[in-house]
Amino acid sequence: MSVTPTDISAAADRIAGHVHVTPVMTSQAFGRPLQFKFEHTQVTGSFKARGAFNSLLTAQVPPAGIVAASGGNHGAAVAHAARTLGHAAHIFVPEFAGPAKIDVIRQTGADLHIVEGAYADAAAAAAAHQGQTGALDVHPYDAPATIAGQGTCFMEWEAQGLAADTVLIAIGGGGLIGGALAWFAGRTQAPKIIGVETTTTNAMHAALATGAQTDVDVSGLCANALGAKRIGALPLALAQIYGLQTVLVTDDAVAHAQSALWQHMRQLVEPAGAAALAALLSGAYTPDPDERVAVLLCGANPAPIPI
Known part of the structure; x- marks a missing residue:
């Protein structure tokens, strides 16, 4: 598309x-x-806030809320957009996301999951959560x-x-x-x-x-x-x-x-x-x-x- x-x-x-x-x-x-x-x-x-808001405002968000994997900035943007629009969010980030980005995500009140390894590991964990719950996955770029x-x-x-x-x-x-x-x-x-x-x-x-x-x-x-x-x-x-x-x-x-x-x-x-x-x-x-x-x-x- x-x-x-x-x-x-x-x-x-x-x-x-x-x-x-x-x-x-x-x-x-x-x-x-x-x-x-x-x-x-x-x-x-x-x-990232631009894409996050557009994604949530064009989707049907299920009761399980939203899930996103991120190196940090996408997760912060999705978490903020979810809070603004009244949705629960689970954000998965690798350990190397860094304290600044992790703090921004925490401040939104989203459920933050810090995953050992690299971004691919955080993405796998987010995919598992999506499969178990039916949450809406917000992709960071594709x-x-x-x-x-x-x-x-x-x-x-x-x-x-x-x-x-x-x-x-x-x-x-x-x-x-x-x-x-x-x-x-x-x-x-x-x-x-x-x-x-x-x-x-x-x-x-x-x-x-x-x-x-x-x-x-x-x-x-x-x-x-x-x-x-x-x-x-x-x-x-x-x-x-x-x-x-x-x-x-x-x-x-x-x-x-x-x-x-x-x-x-x-x-x-x-x-x-x-x-x-x-x-x-x-x-x-x-x-x-x-x-x-x-x-x-x-x-x-x-x-x-x-x-």
Whole structure:
């Protein structure tokens, strides 16, 4: 099933009032004019609230409530949306989700299950719970309602005056970049989308190289946010249609960008939130001198970082 701009427009109407209209800023702090969208200021600290609300508002929620597996941000968003809409939620996260994201989930009052191992283990536990109870499973990235919800970020940004030749977006499972691709699809004047992954969280890069979903080993600084073992089928299909280009950055480059965002712009983001900027600062993506570049900052639930 495809996701269209019409789906995204409908999602924007549906979730209005439940999510923030996040700000944009143009800055020359990094040596050239860059337009930023501060999606890290979204409800629960990431863009995930958009897809979570759209998913719940388009589904019949059973008496057993909602279940979600997450590296942290998706779980926080689903838990918040469930509480707002009056549903019970069971959220499964791996141990490495980190204290900031775990605390956000706990604050919603959801039933939190911390699972030993990696995201795949949390997903297996969530699937078992869904099978036993019939709860509604809200997928973090590979579902039309999720992608349409994330696409509202780009609809909103365009209405705020997005003027870019290129937009840099971090990739985890593919829901966010899938939303961008779905919103801009089919236009002759669409900006170029560049997907940014780390060398140890690179599911989209691997899938585009092989032409099919490919399992990757996941580790490193961004594992609890960008650490999908396999890219979503829907995001991959959108990426293949669009001819998506991806670049890889190191953990050191991400950490540098994270620190630089605080030092130069006083924006506190998690590592994944800085990954898109890391592509520029590290030279993984080198724009032309007159190229207009926009950067999405996507998440702000970090562990404490040295400044």
